[in-house]
Amino acid sequence: MYIVRPMRKTKMTLLCVLLGLFQGMVLPSCETNRGELIPYLEFDIYLLLYADLADLGIGGTKLIDGGVNGIVIYRESDLEFHAYDRTCTMWPEHDAAVTEDPTFFGVFECPVCGSTYLLMNGGEPNSGPARYPLVEYSTSLNGDVLRIFN
Numbered sequence: 001m002y003i004v005r006p007m008r009k010t011k012m013t014l015l016c017v018l019l020g021l022f023q024g025m026v027l028p029s030c031e032t033n034r035g036e037l038i039p040y041l042e043f044d045i046y047l048l049l050y051a052d053l054a055d056l057g058i059g060g061t062k063l064i065d066g067g068v069n070g071i072v073i074y075r076e077s078d079l080e081f082h083a084y085d086r087t088c089t090m091w092p093e094h095d096a097a098v099t100e101d102p103t104f105f106g107v108f109e110c111p112v113c114g115s116t117y118l119l120m121n122g123g124e125p126n127s128g129p130a131r132y133p134l135v136e137y138s139t140s141l142n143g144d145v146l147r148i149f150n
């Protein structure tokens with residue numbers, strides 16, 4: 001038969017400290033890479049296919065204003081478009097906008113941490129510390145009007 005005795009205050013304090021340390025080791029800290037969370041902004045952008053996007057060929061990219069740090073549009077095929085926020089997802093609070101790698105088409109790189117993202121692969125990180133893809137906004141094509149919205 002076990003007898004449960006109340007713990008002494010010092011043992012209880014020690015147990016709490018150890019549990020706190022263990023939790024800190026197991027659970028991700030708020031100070032480390034949280035990824036994927038960038039501020040939510042509601043917007044609607046309308047672009048004309050044969051005017052605003054006339055210079056955007058298949059496989060090409062175009063930078064526009066909007067979102068948190070600008071938007072990069074990637075044209076996957078004749079009628080398929082993707083719109084990504086340019087905020088690096090490694091530490092979104094840095095507010096750094098990814099820019100196109102001059103040597104690799106469709107690869108965007110964070111100027112701060114060096115993370116690279118592949119637009120033809122859903123904006124997934126390709127190298128560097130980032131673990132989460134660029135945030136993608138919704139798009140719809142109605143006639144010759146591309147809508148980008150959140």
Ligand code: FES
Pocket residue numbers: 088089090091092094095096110111112113114115
């Ligand atoms: S933006 Fe700060 S790490 Fe890429």
